[in-house]
Amino acid sequence: MTSSIRRLPRRRLLGTHCLGIPAVVLALSVTIAGCAGAGAGARAGAGTGAGAVDAARSADVGTHAASGNEVSAESAPTLTPTHTPAQLPGLGTHTLSEIPANARQVVLVTGQGRNSSASQVVLYQRTGTGTGTGWEPGAAWPAHNALKGWTDDHHAGDLRSPIGVFALTDAGGLLADPGTKLPYDQSQGFTIGGTGFEGEPLAGSFDYVIAINYNREPGTSPLDWTRPLGTGKGGGIWLHVDHGGPTHGCVSLEEDHLEQLLRTLDPDRHPVIVMGDAESLER
Template sequence: MDSVRRMTVAVTAFGTLLATLSGCGAGASRPARAGGAEAPRGQVARSPTVPTAPATDPTRIPGVGDRLYRQIARGSGQVLAVYGEGENSPDSTAVLFMREGPEWRPVARWPAHNGRNGWTADHHEGDERSPVGVFGLSDAGGVLDDPGTRLPYDQDANAFAPPNDWDEAHQHDFDYVIAIDYNRLPGKPPDDGARPEGNDRGGGIWLHLDHGDGTSACVSVPKDAMEFLLRTLDPARHPVMVMGDRGQLRA
Protein backbone atom coordinates (compact mmCIF):
# COMPACT_ATOMS: atom_id res chain seq x y z
CA MET A 1 0.00 0.00 0.00
CA ASP A 2 2.88 2.39 0.82
CA SER A 3 4.40 1.80 -2.63
CA VAL A 4 1.06 2.57 -4.28
CA ARG A 5 0.82 5.82 -2.31
CA ARG A 6 4.38 6.75 -3.34
CA MET A 7 3.58 6.02 -7.00
CA THR A 8 0.45 8.21 -6.80
CA VAL A 9 2.49 11.08 -5.37
CA ALA A 10 5.14 10.80 -8.13
CA VAL A 11 2.57 10.66 -10.91
CA THR A 12 0.54 13.49 -9.37
CA ALA A 13 3.71 15.57 -9.20
CA PHE A 14 4.51 14.94 -12.85
CA GLY A 15 1.24 16.48 -14.02
CA THR A 16 2.30 19.86 -12.69
CA LEU A 17 5.55 19.54 -14.63
CA LEU A 18 3.68 19.19 -17.92
CA ALA A 19 1.89 22.46 -17.28
CA THR A 20 5.17 24.37 -16.84
CA LEU A 21 7.68 22.95 -19.35
CA SER A 22 10.08 25.57 -20.72
CA GLY A 23 13.49 25.77 -22.38
CA CYS A 24 16.06 27.85 -24.26
CA GLY A 25 15.72 29.51 -27.66
CA ALA A 26 16.39 28.13 -31.14
CA GLY A 27 19.77 28.43 -32.80
CA ALA A 28 20.86 29.31 -36.30
CA SER A 29 20.54 26.77 -39.09
CA ARG A 30 23.34 24.21 -39.38
CA PRO A 31 24.41 21.99 -42.29
CA ALA A 32 23.22 18.38 -42.25
CA ARG A 33 25.76 15.64 -41.58
CA ALA A 34 26.56 13.30 -44.43
CA GLY A 35 24.47 10.20 -43.84
CA GLY A 36 21.54 12.11 -42.41
CA ALA A 37 22.22 13.11 -38.81
CA GLU A 38 22.14 16.77 -38.03
CA ALA A 39 23.92 19.53 -36.30
CA PRO A 40 23.04 21.07 -33.06
CA ARG A 41 25.51 23.35 -29.36
CA GLY A 42 27.28 22.95 -25.88
CA GLN A 43 26.00 20.65 -23.18
CA VAL A 44 24.52 21.56 -19.83
CA ALA A 45 25.11 18.50 -17.67
CA ARG A 46 22.46 17.77 -15.07
CA SER A 47 21.88 14.76 -12.90
CA PRO A 48 18.70 12.78 -13.54
CA THR A 49 15.89 13.89 -11.28
CA VAL A 50 12.58 12.20 -10.63
CA PRO A 51 9.84 14.44 -12.03
CA THR A 52 7.55 16.13 -9.59
CA ALA A 53 3.97 17.34 -10.87
CA PRO A 54 -1.91 16.80 -11.96
CA ALA A 55 -3.36 13.63 -10.79
CA THR A 56 -3.56 11.20 -13.68
CA ASP A 57 -4.00 7.51 -14.44
CA PRO A 58 -0.73 5.80 -13.38
CA THR A 59 -1.33 3.12 -16.03
CA ARG A 60 -0.86 5.74 -18.76
CA ILE A 61 2.01 7.95 -19.86
CA PRO A 62 1.02 11.47 -18.72
CA GLY A 63 0.20 13.90 -21.51
CA VAL A 64 -0.06 11.21 -24.22
CA GLY A 65 -3.47 10.74 -25.83
CA ASP A 66 -5.10 7.53 -27.08
CA ARG A 67 -3.87 7.88 -30.68
CA LEU A 68 -0.19 7.67 -29.78
CA TYR A 69 -0.57 5.59 -26.62
CA ARG A 70 -2.10 2.76 -28.69
CA GLN A 71 1.11 2.71 -30.76
CA ILE A 72 3.22 1.75 -27.76
CA ALA A 73 3.70 -2.01 -27.96
CA ARG A 74 2.19 -3.99 -25.09
CA GLY A 75 5.57 -5.55 -24.45
CA SER A 76 7.33 -2.23 -24.04
CA GLY A 77 8.59 -1.57 -20.53
CA GLN A 78 10.58 1.62 -21.15
CA VAL A 79 9.30 4.84 -22.72
CA LEU A 80 11.32 7.99 -23.27
CA ALA A 81 8.70 10.74 -23.62
CA VAL A 82 9.82 14.02 -25.20
CA TYR A 83 7.40 16.84 -24.44
CA GLY A 84 7.88 19.74 -26.86
CA GLU A 85 7.17 23.22 -25.56
CA GLY A 86 5.22 24.16 -28.70
CA GLU A 87 4.63 23.24 -32.34
CA ASN A 88 7.19 25.78 -33.53
CA SER A 89 9.57 25.64 -30.55
CA PRO A 90 12.96 23.89 -30.33
CA ASP A 91 12.66 23.48 -26.56
CA SER A 92 11.47 20.32 -24.86
CA THR A 93 11.78 18.08 -21.81
CA ALA A 94 12.67 14.37 -21.90
CA VAL A 95 11.27 12.02 -19.24
CA LEU A 96 12.13 8.33 -18.91
CA PHE A 97 9.28 6.10 -17.72
CA MET A 98 9.63 2.50 -16.57
CA ARG A 99 6.72 0.09 -16.34
CA GLU A 100 6.20 -1.53 -12.95
CA GLY A 101 3.34 -3.99 -13.19
CA PRO A 102 0.46 -2.09 -14.83
CA GLU A 103 1.83 1.34 -13.87
CA TRP A 104 4.34 3.70 -15.44
CA ARG A 105 6.90 5.26 -13.10
CA PRO A 106 8.84 8.42 -14.06
CA VAL A 107 12.48 7.83 -13.11
CA ALA A 108 14.46 10.71 -14.66
CA ARG A 109 13.95 14.03 -16.40
CA TRP A 110 16.24 16.26 -18.45
CA PRO A 111 16.08 19.46 -20.51
CA ALA A 112 16.18 18.70 -24.22
CA HIS A 113 16.01 20.25 -27.68
CA ASN A 114 14.26 19.18 -30.88
CA GLY A 115 14.15 20.51 -34.44
CA ARG A 116 14.88 24.25 -34.57
CA ASN A 117 11.58 24.85 -36.39
CA GLY A 118 9.61 22.68 -33.96
CA TRP A 119 7.56 19.56 -34.74
CA THR A 120 5.60 18.00 -37.60
CA ALA A 121 3.42 14.95 -38.18
CA ASP A 122 4.60 14.96 -41.82
CA HIS A 123 8.39 15.24 -41.69
CA HIS A 124 10.35 15.85 -44.87
CA GLU A 125 14.04 16.28 -45.56
CA GLY A 126 15.24 19.78 -44.74
CA ASP A 127 12.16 21.06 -42.89
CA GLU A 128 14.19 21.25 -39.65
CA ARG A 129 11.26 19.86 -37.66
CA SER A 130 11.30 16.71 -35.56
CA PRO A 131 8.76 14.02 -36.46
CA VAL A 132 5.85 13.44 -34.09
CA GLY A 133 5.20 9.81 -33.23
CA VAL A 134 6.24 6.62 -31.45
CA PHE A 135 9.57 5.18 -32.54
CA GLY A 136 11.80 2.35 -31.41
CA LEU A 137 15.22 2.87 -29.81
CA SER A 138 17.17 -0.11 -31.05
CA ASP A 139 20.76 0.85 -31.99
CA ALA A 140 23.48 3.08 -30.60
CA GLY A 141 26.98 4.26 -31.35
CA GLY A 142 29.30 7.23 -31.25
CA VAL A 143 32.79 8.64 -31.20
CA LEU A 144 33.41 7.41 -27.65
CA ASP A 145 33.72 3.85 -26.42
CA ASP A 146 30.65 1.91 -25.32
CA PRO A 147 29.76 3.22 -21.83
CA GLY A 148 28.15 -0.09 -20.87
CA THR A 149 24.92 -0.28 -22.85
CA ARG A 150 22.80 -3.33 -23.64
CA LEU A 151 21.91 -1.80 -27.01
CA PRO A 152 24.01 -2.82 -30.02
CA TYR A 153 26.79 -0.20 -30.01
CA ASP A 154 28.95 0.87 -32.96
CA GLN A 155 32.02 2.84 -31.88
CA ASP A 156 33.64 4.64 -34.79
CA ALA A 157 35.50 7.91 -34.25
CA ASN A 158 35.63 8.59 -37.98
CA ALA A 159 32.07 7.68 -38.94
CA PHE A 160 30.55 9.74 -36.12
CA ALA A 161 32.98 12.68 -36.21
CA PRO A 162 31.19 15.98 -36.95
CA PRO A 163 32.21 17.70 -40.21
CA ASN A 164 35.32 19.85 -39.96
CA ASP A 165 33.39 23.01 -40.82
CA TRP A 166 31.14 22.73 -37.75
CA ASP A 167 32.05 25.13 -34.98
CA GLU A 168 33.53 24.11 -31.65
CA ALA A 169 30.14 24.04 -29.92
CA HIS A 170 29.09 21.10 -32.10
CA GLN A 171 32.25 19.01 -31.94
CA HIS A 172 30.87 16.60 -29.30
CA ASP A 173 27.31 16.20 -30.62
CA PHE A 174 27.92 12.61 -31.69
CA ASP A 175 30.10 11.40 -28.84
CA TYR A 176 27.09 9.20 -28.05
CA VAL A 177 24.04 8.65 -30.25
CA ILE A 178 20.97 6.44 -30.16
CA ALA A 179 19.15 5.97 -33.46
CA ILE A 180 15.47 6.94 -33.43
CA ASP A 181 13.72 4.37 -35.61
CA TYR A 182 12.20 6.84 -38.06
CA ASN A 183 12.64 5.86 -41.73
CA ARG A 184 15.51 3.49 -41.01
CA LEU A 185 16.20 -0.22 -40.71
CA PRO A 186 16.42 -1.30 -37.05
CA GLY A 187 19.37 -3.55 -36.38
CA LYS A 188 21.75 -1.39 -38.44
CA PRO A 189 24.32 1.09 -37.07
CA PRO A 190 22.88 4.58 -36.53
CA ASP A 191 24.79 5.99 -39.51
CA ASP A 192 23.41 3.41 -41.95
CA GLY A 193 22.01 5.33 -44.91
CA ALA A 194 19.02 3.11 -45.78
CA ARG A 195 15.70 5.02 -45.87
CA PRO A 196 12.84 2.57 -46.56
CA GLU A 197 10.28 5.37 -47.10
CA GLY A 198 12.54 7.30 -49.48
CA ASN A 199 14.98 10.17 -49.09
CA ASP A 200 12.29 12.85 -49.22
CA ARG A 201 10.93 11.59 -45.89
CA GLY A 202 14.22 12.41 -44.18
CA GLY A 203 16.27 10.13 -41.97
CA GLY A 204 19.34 9.86 -39.80
CA ILE A 205 17.32 11.21 -36.87
CA TRP A 206 19.14 10.54 -33.63
CA LEU A 207 19.07 11.13 -29.91
CA HIS A 208 22.44 12.76 -29.24
CA LEU A 209 24.35 15.20 -27.04
CA ASP A 210 22.90 18.65 -26.58
CA HIS A 211 24.64 21.80 -27.80
CA GLY A 212 22.26 24.34 -26.26
CA ASP A 213 19.77 25.04 -29.05
CA GLY A 214 17.61 23.46 -31.75
CA THR A 215 18.64 20.72 -34.17
CA SER A 216 17.92 19.84 -37.79
CA ALA A 217 15.42 17.14 -36.70
CA CYS A 218 17.10 15.12 -33.94
CA VAL A 219 16.47 15.27 -30.21
CA SER A 220 19.39 16.29 -27.99
CA VAL A 221 19.98 15.85 -24.26
CA PRO A 222 22.92 16.51 -21.89
CA LYS A 223 25.83 14.09 -21.80
CA ASP A 224 24.87 12.70 -18.40
CA ALA A 225 21.41 11.93 -19.79
CA MET A 226 22.88 10.03 -22.73
CA GLU A 227 25.10 8.00 -20.43
CA PHE A 228 22.16 7.23 -18.13
CA LEU A 229 19.95 6.19 -21.06
CA LEU A 230 22.64 4.05 -22.68
CA ARG A 231 23.17 2.19 -19.42
CA THR A 232 19.45 1.86 -18.67
CA LEU A 233 17.69 1.09 -21.95
CA ASP A 234 17.26 -2.65 -22.36
CA PRO A 235 16.35 -4.30 -25.69
CA ALA A 236 14.52 -6.99 -23.71
CA ARG A 237 12.11 -4.28 -22.51
CA HIS A 238 11.53 -2.94 -26.05
CA PRO A 239 12.30 0.74 -25.37
CA VAL A 240 10.44 3.31 -27.44
CA MET A 241 10.38 7.07 -27.78
CA VAL A 242 7.12 9.05 -27.75
CA MET A 243 7.88 12.53 -29.05
CA GLY A 244 6.11 15.67 -30.16
CA ASP A 245 4.81 19.02 -29.00
CA ARG A 246 2.37 18.85 -26.10
CA GLY A 247 -0.68 19.57 -28.28
CA GLN A 248 -0.01 16.79 -30.77
CA LEU A 249 0.99 14.37 -28.01
CA ARG A 250 -2.39 14.85 -26.32
CA ALA A 251 -4.43 14.56 -29.55
Protein backbone atom coordinates in the same frame (compact mmCIF):
# COMPACT_ATOMS: atom_id res chain seq x y z
CA MET B 1 41.18 4.99 -37.19
CA THR B 2 37.92 3.19 -36.52
CA SER B 3 37.31 0.65 -33.86
CA SER B 4 34.06 -1.20 -33.36
CA ILE B 5 32.35 -2.53 -30.30
CA ARG B 6 29.67 -5.08 -31.12
CA ARG B 7 30.03 -3.90 -34.67
CA LEU B 8 26.75 -3.81 -36.59
CA PRO B 9 26.19 -4.61 -40.25
CA ARG B 10 26.38 -1.52 -42.42
CA ARG B 11 25.36 -0.50 -45.87
CA ARG B 12 25.74 2.82 -47.64
CA LEU B 13 27.06 4.45 -44.49
CA LEU B 14 26.36 8.01 -45.47
CA GLY B 15 23.79 10.36 -44.05
CA THR B 16 22.98 13.69 -42.53
CA HIS B 17 22.90 14.95 -38.98
CA CYS B 18 20.27 16.34 -36.71
CA LEU B 19 22.41 19.26 -35.64
CA GLY B 20 21.58 22.83 -36.43
CA ILE B 21 24.35 23.18 -38.98
CA PRO B 22 24.52 25.56 -41.91
CA ALA B 23 26.11 23.50 -44.68
CA VAL B 24 28.83 26.07 -45.33
CA VAL B 25 30.29 25.69 -41.87
CA LEU B 26 30.29 21.92 -41.58
CA ALA B 27 33.58 20.16 -41.00
CA LEU B 28 32.50 16.54 -40.90
CA SER B 29 33.81 13.08 -41.43
CA VAL B 30 32.38 12.10 -44.79
CA THR B 31 30.82 8.97 -43.35
CA ILE B 32 28.72 10.54 -40.61
CA ALA B 33 25.01 9.98 -40.77
CA GLY B 34 23.32 12.21 -38.31
CA CYS B 35 20.10 13.76 -37.23
CA ALA B 36 19.31 15.25 -40.53
CA GLY B 37 15.90 16.49 -41.38
CA ALA B 38 13.69 13.83 -42.85
CA GLY B 39 10.20 13.43 -42.42
CA ALA B 40 6.95 11.73 -42.52
CA GLY B 41 4.86 12.74 -39.55
CA ALA B 42 4.62 10.57 -36.53
CA ARG B 43 1.52 8.85 -37.65
CA ALA B 44 3.02 7.99 -41.01
CA GLY B 45 6.46 7.05 -39.86
CA ALA B 46 7.87 10.56 -39.49
CA GLY B 47 11.08 11.73 -37.98
CA THR B 48 14.39 13.26 -38.88
CA GLY B 49 17.41 14.72 -37.29
CA ALA B 50 19.76 17.48 -38.11
CA GLY B 51 21.79 16.30 -41.02
CA ALA B 52 25.35 17.45 -41.07
CA VAL B 53 26.47 14.46 -43.06
CA ASP B 54 23.84 14.81 -45.75
CA ALA B 55 24.65 18.48 -45.84
CA ALA B 56 28.10 17.45 -46.92
CA ARG B 57 26.65 14.86 -49.28
CA SER B 58 23.61 16.64 -50.64
CA ALA B 59 21.28 19.56 -50.12
CA ASP B 60 19.31 17.48 -47.67
CA VAL B 61 20.71 19.08 -44.52
CA GLY B 62 19.37 17.31 -41.51
CA THR B 63 18.64 13.65 -42.00
CA HIS B 64 20.39 10.88 -40.16
CA ALA B 65 20.14 7.19 -40.24
CA ALA B 66 16.93 6.97 -38.27
CA SER B 67 14.49 4.54 -39.80
CA GLY B 68 10.98 5.00 -41.04
CA ASN B 69 9.86 2.71 -38.29
CA GLU B 70 7.33 4.66 -36.40
CA VAL B 71 5.80 2.06 -34.16
CA SER B 72 2.48 2.32 -35.94
CA ALA B 73 4.06 2.31 -39.39
CA GLU B 74 3.46 -0.60 -41.71
CA SER B 75 7.23 -1.06 -41.89
CA ALA B 76 7.38 -2.06 -38.23
CA PRO B 77 5.02 -5.02 -37.89
CA THR B 78 6.76 -6.30 -34.77
CA LEU B 79 5.70 -3.17 -32.88
CA THR B 80 1.96 -3.42 -33.43
CA PRO B 81 0.18 -2.21 -30.27
CA THR B 82 -2.50 -4.44 -28.78
CA HIS B 83 -3.58 -2.46 -25.75
CA THR B 84 -3.38 0.97 -24.23
CA PRO B 85 -0.81 1.42 -21.42
CA ALA B 86 -1.95 3.35 -18.36
CA GLN B 87 -0.45 6.22 -16.41
CA LEU B 88 1.74 7.85 -19.05
CA PRO B 89 0.95 11.54 -18.42
CA GLY B 90 0.06 13.96 -21.17
CA LEU B 91 -0.74 11.31 -23.79
CA GLY B 92 -4.09 11.06 -25.51
CA THR B 93 -5.90 7.98 -26.74
CA HIS B 94 -4.40 8.07 -30.22
CA THR B 95 -0.82 8.45 -29.02
CA LEU B 96 -1.25 5.73 -26.38
CA SER B 97 -2.66 3.35 -28.98
CA GLU B 98 0.60 3.56 -30.94
CA ILE B 99 2.70 2.26 -28.04
CA PRO B 100 3.29 -1.48 -28.49
CA ALA B 101 1.97 -3.82 -25.83
CA ASN B 102 5.42 -5.26 -25.10
CA ALA B 103 7.09 -1.90 -24.51
CA ARG B 104 8.32 -1.61 -20.92
CA GLN B 105 10.52 1.46 -21.41
CA VAL B 106 9.21 4.71 -22.90
CA VAL B 107 11.38 7.76 -23.53
CA LEU B 108 8.83 10.58 -23.49
CA VAL B 109 9.94 13.76 -25.29
CA THR B 110 7.49 16.62 -24.77
CA GLY B 111 8.03 19.81 -26.76
CA GLN B 112 7.07 23.19 -25.30
CA GLY B 113 5.17 24.17 -28.42
CA ARG B 114 4.51 23.23 -32.03
CA ASN B 115 7.09 25.76 -33.23
CA SER B 116 9.50 25.56 -30.28
CA SER B 117 12.94 23.95 -30.22
CA ALA B 118 12.83 23.39 -26.43
CA SER B 119 11.58 20.15 -24.93
CA GLN B 120 11.79 17.84 -21.91
CA VAL B 121 12.74 14.15 -21.74
CA VAL B 122 11.58 11.64 -19.12
CA LEU B 123 12.25 7.89 -19.15
CA TYR B 124 9.29 5.82 -17.91
CA GLN B 125 9.68 2.16 -17.00
CA ARG B 126 6.75 -0.21 -16.73
CA THR B 127 6.27 -1.85 -13.35
CA GLY B 128 4.68 -5.20 -12.56
CA THR B 129 2.96 -7.38 -15.15
CA GLY B 130 -0.29 -7.34 -17.07
CA THR B 131 -2.18 -4.55 -18.81
CA GLY B 132 -3.18 -2.74 -15.62
CA THR B 133 0.32 -1.98 -14.42
CA GLY B 134 1.72 1.52 -14.16
CA TRP B 135 4.78 3.45 -15.26
CA GLU B 136 7.59 4.67 -13.00
CA PRO B 137 9.07 8.02 -14.14
CA GLY B 138 12.74 8.92 -14.00
CA ALA B 139 14.24 12.38 -13.79
CA ALA B 140 13.07 15.16 -16.13
CA TRP B 141 15.88 16.35 -18.41
CA PRO B 142 15.95 19.50 -20.60
CA ALA B 143 16.46 18.87 -24.30
CA HIS B 144 16.49 20.47 -27.73
CA ASN B 145 14.57 19.43 -30.83
CA ALA B 146 14.48 20.88 -34.35
CA LEU B 147 14.80 24.61 -35.02
CA LYS B 148 11.23 25.05 -36.27
CA GLY B 149 9.58 22.64 -33.84
CA TRP B 150 7.48 19.60 -34.76
CA THR B 151 5.56 18.09 -37.65
CA ASP B 152 3.19 15.20 -38.41
CA ASP B 153 4.57 15.01 -41.96
CA HIS B 154 8.32 15.29 -41.80
CA HIS B 155 10.38 15.79 -44.95
CA ALA B 156 14.11 16.14 -45.44
CA GLY B 157 15.30 19.65 -44.69
CA ASP B 158 12.08 20.99 -43.15
CA LEU B 159 13.89 21.75 -39.86
CA ARG B 160 11.16 20.06 -37.83
CA SER B 161 11.25 16.93 -35.67
CA PRO B 162 8.80 14.14 -36.49
CA ILE B 163 5.91 13.47 -34.13
CA GLY B 164 5.29 9.85 -33.30
CA VAL B 165 6.20 6.61 -31.55
CA PHE B 166 9.40 4.91 -32.72
CA ALA B 167 11.44 1.94 -31.56
CA LEU B 168 14.95 2.36 -30.12
CA THR B 169 17.12 -0.58 -31.18
CA ASP B 170 20.63 0.65 -32.05
CA ALA B 171 23.29 3.00 -30.72
CA GLY B 172 26.81 4.18 -31.44
CA GLY B 173 29.19 7.06 -31.12
CA LEU B 174 32.67 8.48 -31.38
CA LEU B 175 33.43 7.32 -27.83
CA ALA B 176 33.63 3.75 -26.56
CA ASP B 177 30.52 1.87 -25.45
CA PRO B 178 29.53 3.35 -22.06
CA GLY B 179 27.92 0.08 -20.97
CA THR B 180 24.69 -0.07 -22.95
CA LYS B 181 22.78 -3.28 -23.68
CA LEU B 182 21.85 -1.92 -27.12
CA PRO B 183 24.05 -2.94 -30.07
CA TYR B 184 26.75 -0.23 -30.17
CA ASP B 185 28.93 0.91 -33.09
CA GLN B 186 32.01 2.94 -32.15
CA SER B 187 33.35 4.71 -35.23
CA GLN B 188 35.30 7.74 -36.40
CA GLY B 189 32.32 8.23 -38.71
CA PHE B 190 30.65 10.03 -35.80
CA THR B 191 33.19 12.87 -35.99
CA ILE B 192 31.68 16.32 -36.54
CA GLY B 193 32.83 19.93 -36.52
CA GLY B 194 31.50 23.36 -37.44
CA THR B 195 28.88 25.44 -35.66
CA GLY B 196 25.14 25.26 -35.06
CA PHE B 197 22.26 27.68 -35.63
CA GLU B 198 23.30 29.86 -32.70
CA GLY B 199 27.03 29.75 -33.45
CA GLU B 200 27.68 27.03 -30.88
CA PRO B 201 30.43 24.44 -31.63
CA LEU B 202 29.18 21.04 -32.71
CA ALA B 203 32.27 19.04 -31.76
CA GLY B 204 31.34 16.14 -29.49
CA SER B 205 27.66 16.12 -30.45
CA PHE B 206 27.98 12.54 -31.67
CA ASP B 207 30.08 11.22 -28.80
CA TYR B 208 27.00 9.09 -28.07
CA VAL B 209 23.91 8.60 -30.24
CA ILE B 210 20.80 6.44 -30.17
CA ALA B 211 19.12 5.88 -33.51
CA ILE B 212 15.40 6.66 -33.59
CA ASN B 213 13.74 4.14 -35.89
CA TYR B 214 12.24 6.59 -38.32
CA ASN B 215 12.95 5.72 -41.96
CA ARG B 216 15.88 3.45 -41.14
CA GLU B 217 16.72 -0.24 -41.16
CA PRO B 218 16.59 -1.60 -37.58
CA GLY B 219 19.53 -3.73 -36.50
CA THR B 220 22.14 -1.63 -38.30
CA SER B 221 24.58 1.08 -37.25
CA PRO B 222 23.09 4.57 -36.82
CA LEU B 223 25.40 5.47 -39.72
CA ASP B 224 23.56 3.18 -42.13
CA TRP B 225 22.11 5.08 -45.08
CA THR B 226 19.15 2.78 -45.89
CA ARG B 227 15.90 4.78 -46.20
CA PRO B 228 12.88 2.41 -46.50
CA LEU B 229 10.47 5.31 -47.10
CA GLY B 230 12.75 7.04 -49.62
CA THR B 231 15.23 9.88 -49.18
CA GLY B 232 12.53 12.54 -49.43
CA LYS B 233 11.16 11.41 -46.09
CA GLY B 234 14.49 12.14 -44.47
CA GLY B 235 16.08 9.94 -41.86
CA GLY B 236 19.06 9.91 -39.54
CA ILE B 237 16.96 11.04 -36.62
CA TRP B 238 18.96 10.47 -33.45
CA LEU B 239 19.09 11.14 -29.75
CA HIS B 240 22.52 12.73 -29.42
CA VAL B 241 24.64 14.97 -27.19
CA ASP B 242 23.29 18.51 -26.81
CA HIS B 243 25.42 21.28 -28.34
CA GLY B 244 23.48 24.15 -26.81
CA GLY B 245 21.10 24.96 -29.64
CA PRO B 246 18.33 23.66 -31.93
CA THR B 247 18.82 20.65 -34.19
CA HIS B 248 17.69 19.87 -37.73
CA GLY B 249 15.32 17.17 -36.52
CA CYS B 250 17.02 15.17 -33.77
CA VAL B 251 16.54 15.34 -30.01
CA SER B 252 19.61 16.31 -27.97
CA LEU B 253 20.42 15.78 -24.28
CA GLU B 254 23.28 16.71 -21.99
CA GLU B 255 26.05 14.13 -22.37
CA ASP B 256 25.74 12.68 -18.85
CA HIS B 257 21.97 12.29 -19.29
CA LEU B 258 22.39 10.53 -22.62
CA GLU B 259 25.01 8.26 -21.09
CA GLN B 260 22.57 7.37 -18.27
CA LEU B 261 19.91 6.63 -20.86
CA LEU B 262 22.25 4.35 -22.79
CA ARG B 263 23.07 2.40 -19.67
CA THR B 264 19.39 1.98 -18.78
CA LEU B 265 17.76 1.06 -22.10
CA ASP B 266 17.36 -2.70 -22.52
CA PRO B 267 16.33 -4.35 -25.80
CA ASP B 268 14.59 -7.08 -23.78
CA ARG B 269 12.25 -4.35 -22.49
CA HIS B 270 11.46 -3.17 -26.05
CA PRO B 271 12.16 0.56 -25.55
CA VAL B 272 10.36 3.15 -27.66
CA ILE B 273 10.47 6.93 -27.90
CA VAL B 274 7.25 8.96 -27.85
CA MET B 275 7.99 12.45 -29.19
CA GLY B 276 6.15 15.59 -30.16
CA ASP B 277 4.81 18.90 -28.87
CA ALA B 278 2.55 18.68 -25.82
CA GLU B 279 -0.66 19.55 -27.70
CA SER B 280 -0.06 16.93 -30.39
CA LEU B 281 0.74 14.20 -27.87
CA GLU B 282 -2.60 14.84 -26.10
CA ARG B 283 -4.52 13.60 -29.12
